[in-house]
């Protein structure tokens with residue numbers, strides 16, 4: 244087994260794309276699981292009211308259950324909410340719930356509305372004295388308040404792109420929005436990683452999408468692509484990641500490779516963040 248290098252400090256990574264169905268959740272949970280399996284300490288914060296990441300990681304998240312909703316509304320701390328993922332010892336989850344869908348409206352008038360998650364995470368990390376190698380935020384397919392909370396709590400953005408015809412449409416908009424978040428809310432935010440998902444080796448289109456992304460973003464697009472795989476899509480119905488459900492299948496192997504690349508890029512990504520401080 245390849246040993247994954249650990250980052251020299253915690254990496255805070257928001258997995259974002261305002262398009263739905265591009266593989267945000269699938270990539271979040273499987274990369275998190277692969278990193279945990281390789282020995283990293285990982286926290287996944289589910290910021291989508293759908294709670295798909297919570298489902299895939301096998302933690303309960305019904306309406307009325309304690310969730311990240313209580314955290315951003317200030318009723319509970321992350322320490323009280325987080326749950327262990329049953330399949331991986333070093334992987335923990337802050338579950339979401341459908342209740343979170345009320346937050347966008349309920350919090351809209353608060354002056355600090357974009358920083359609620361960041362404050363809660365900061366309080367948790369300083370009070371608990373726990374160390375994580377990676378904190379992932381699985382974002383909803385929107386550019387609303389919950390996504391902005393994730394972009395303010397994160398230092399990096401990982402953008403999954405589905406290898407399909409309209410893949411790059413919307414990417415400009417997303418990068419523009421992240422740029423806005425950078426200039427107004429969180430200067431230390433960098434787009435560190437792009438991952439091409441649902442790649443079909445038999446089609447020219449998949450290759451064309453990859454090549455185009457690579458042409459525009461050569462230093463941040465991962466070499467590894469994620470193939471379409473039935474195992475990947477059925478794993479969540481067993482409350483599992485594909486890393487646990489089908490560890491030797493093509494889907495798990497690809498996500499493991501992607502996670503290794505992410506781990507190997509740690510110092511490069513942390514350097515990008517440090518570079519944002521130079522102009523202060």
Ligand code: ADP
Pocket residue numbers: 262263264265266267268269270295384440441442469470471472473475476477
């Ligand atoms: P998002 O979080 O961006 O909305 P998801 O990760 O939930 O997207 O993926 C959308 C759908 O596609 C889900 O049903 C998921 O199981 C499926 N899916 C994601 N990645 C793959 C893949 N590589 N192969 C097959 N199905 C996939």
Ligand code: MG
Pocket residue numbers: 267268269291295382383384
């Ligand atoms: Mg999702």
